[in-house]
Amino acid sequence: MTTRLLFASPLYQQRLDDSDMLDELARSIRYLAEADGAGQQWCEEKDYYGYTSYASLDDLPQRDPVFADLAKWLTKQARAFAKELAWDHKPKLDSIWVNLMHPGAHHAAHIHPHSVLSGTLYVDVPDGAGTIRFEDPRLPMMMAAPLREGDVSEHLRTHVDIAPERGTLLLWESFLRHEVRPHHGEEDRLSVSFNFA
Ligand SMILES: [Fe+2]
Known part of the structure; x- marks a missing residue:
């Protein structure tokens, strides 16, 4: 008897092992959060509890060399992931925000x-910072699916929580639904997000 696994949802995990670059990114994110009035206003309107440059700045790599360096590293990672996915396509960085x-x-x-x-x-x-939670994209089709037993391996769960660390990079296919769980810590949680087309 064989049980085959079909239609995987791959998640690419890597480490940025460059403490100086992470420090510089942190400085830049904190600066933008103070200086970007349009972004602050958008966050206020959307009830975003903190700051994101998502809707206000589309030129971070031109604005600050540390984002230009990061964009190069991210492109390398995205291309490696695309190769693993056997894509006949080289992903290009489309947007990046903090x-x-x-x-x-x-x-x-x-x-x-x-x-x-x-x-x-x-x-x-x-x-205490919030984990990122990924959801099985087939969830809407599982109306009659039985509950699963407690501690099952990741590929059998409907949700998978990942607790990232400083320097963790996660990459996934853009259709994969995800959320950031509530932040129970005492300091700000800083990250850089991006899309490849
Ligand atoms: Fe997201």
């Missing part, structure tokens, strides 16, 4: 439209 989440913040479940790969690099993850 997130600073205050204690108490969370981010509701969402997908990233108009892109093929999405991901996040974690720059500062204080104790």
Whole structure:
């Protein structure tokens, strides 16, 4: 007897092993959170508990060389992932933005439209910071599915929580729904997110 696994949802995990670059990114994120008035206003309007440059700045790699360096490294990682996925396509960085989440913040479940790969690099993850939770994309079809037993392996769960660390990079296919669980720490949680087309 054989049970075959079909239709995987791959998640690419890597480490940015460059403490200086992570420090510089943290400085830049904190600076943008102070200086970007349009972004602050958008966050206020959307009830985003912290700051994101998502809707206000589309030129981070031109604005700050550390994001230009990061964009190169991310492109290398996205190409490696695309190769693993056997894609006949070289992903190109389409958008990149920063997130600073205050204690108490969370981010509701969402997908990233108009892109093929999405991901996040974690720059500062204080104790108690929210995990990222991925959802089985087939969940809407599972109306009659029985509950599963407690501690099962990742590929059998409907949700998988990952607790990133400073320097963790996660990359996934953009259709994969995910959320950021509530931040129970005491310091801001800093990250850089991006889409590849
Ligand atoms: Fe996201």
